[in-house]
Amino acid sequence: MLEKPRVFVTRKVDEAAIALLETVAAVEVWLDYKAPSKVEMLSKAQDVDAILANTEDRIDEDVLAVSNGRLKVVANMAVGFDNLDVITATRLGIAMSNTPGVLTKTTAELGFALMMAVSRQIVTGDRDVRDGKWQHWHPSAYLGVDLAGSTLSVIGMGKIGFEFAKRAKAFEMRVLYHNRSPRKDIGEGFEYCEKLETALEQADFLCITTPLTKETHHFIGKAQLSLMKPAAILINIARGAVVDNIALFEALKEGRIAGAGLDVTEPEPIPADHPLLTLANVVITPHIGSASQRTRRDMAVLAAQNIKARLSGEPMPSCVNPEAMTRKTQREKGEEFASHALDAELDEEV
Ligand code: NAP
Ligand code: GLV
Numbered sequence: 001m002l003e004k005p006r007v008f009v010t011r012k013v014d015e016a017a018i019a020l021l022e023t024v025a026a027v028e029v030w031l032d033y034k035a036p037s038k039v040e041m042l043s044k045a046q047d048v049d050a051i052l053a054n055t056e057d058r059i060d061e062d063v064l065a066v067s068n069g070r071l072k073v074v075a076n077m078a079v080g081f082d083n084l085d086v087i088t089a090t091r092l093g094i095a096m097s098n099t100p101g102v103l104t105k106t107t108a109e110l111g112f113a114l115m116m117a118v119s120r121q122i123v124t125g126d127r128d129v130r131d132g133k134w135q136h137w138h139p140s141a142y143l144g145v146d147l148a149g150s151t152l153s154v155i156g157m158g159k160i161g162f163e164f165a166k167r168a169k170a171f172e173m174r175v176l177y178h179n180r181s182p183r184k185d186i187g188e189g190f191e192y193c194e195k196l197e198t199a200l201e202q203a204d205f206l207c208i209t210t211p212l213t214k215e216t217h218h219f220i221g222k223a224q225l226s227l228m229k230p231a232a233i234l235i236n237i238a239r240g241a242v243v244d245n246i247a248l249f250e251a252l253k254e255g256r257i258a259g260a261g262l263d264v265t266e267p268e269p270i271p272a273d274h275p276l277l278t279l280a281n282v283v284i285t286p287h288i289g290s291a292s293q294r295t296r297r298d299m300a301v302l303a304a305q306n307i308k309a310r311l312s313g314e315p316m317p318s319c320v321n322p323e324a325m326t327r328k329t330q331r332e333k334g335e336e337f338a339s340h341a342l343d344a345e346l347d348e349e350v
Contacts, residue, residue, distance in 0.1 A: 005049035005311050010057050017300035024311050042066050050307040061088045073310035075303040081320055082212040090321045097306035097318050102298040107289035108163035111237040114261030117283045118233050120144035148172040153203035156210030164207050200227040212239035222247040233259040237289050240266030249275045263289050
């Protein structure tokens, strides 16, 4: 009897996803809260057909190659896939997928929560109340910035950026955006800035929602921050490395911008002695953009659907490297070679 395909799931995820995987495969789940180390990942990856990975897992050439051709698919439980070596995977005929769409609104909501928390000093206020520092109501205490009437610039008006922008419109903000190309499908009321600089100069609030790529690494650095208004507030819900965090610290400390709300940092987790943590005008959350119960279940299920489809030879719902499908995995090539060789031997015998 043929051995069932094997799947390694790098963290405990919703049971619905595991049940789906079990319809086609034998499933091993990493039960530690802590991510597998590189050595542990290599040891698990050497004998599997599929990996269900997370953003914290580096799926590099070593991990992709260790199974010697058995690995067919890596499904990332995230829409961002900067942790995956897609180029090597494509070369090896290994399909990779992400989880677009199912987390869009949840992530936009978290970004909005950060924008409101920073603009109205919610975290500072809460800390002061708990520490007994709030003694009097005063007309000039804890003054914030109104969203209504302010200008928001969205950098990366994709799925999440647009959900963020729609919420901003409902709060009566003017919305600008910068992408490499203007969007034709979003209706009126969102002003395209061809130049990043225009979006930076005009923003009272800046929300960053681009993927992390070679092009967007430190996209917002010293030069870009210097174009912003001193009263501006920066929100990053994309990836930490899209912003140069040291340049950000300096801009905040010197009052060149007024505040920041960060769901993502470089590195993650942010070390306890990182200078950004010394600033009161910064709110940092632990990369929880998609962290609602329903969304995390939907992400796990979509990742599982991608694996199931690949293992069953069906179209994957959200493959990021469809070119890999036209290539055979090393093992498939090996088996084909072996069967041709056997055919040739049999032909000779006849
Ligand atoms: P998406 O729909 O693909 O949107 C990305 C947007 O970025 C597109 O509009 C794209 O427009 C723009 N963009 C890409 N490269 C650019 C560049 N060099 N310059 C300017 N704009 C650029 O992706 P999404 O679903 O909204 O997700 C965006 C990112 O958010 C993910 O990649 C992920 O890293 C991050 N994320 C974080 C969390 C969290 O927990 N904090 C959760 C989910 C996602 P053009 O192609 O026209 O330039
Ligand atoms: C989370 O960070 C994601 O990219 O989905």
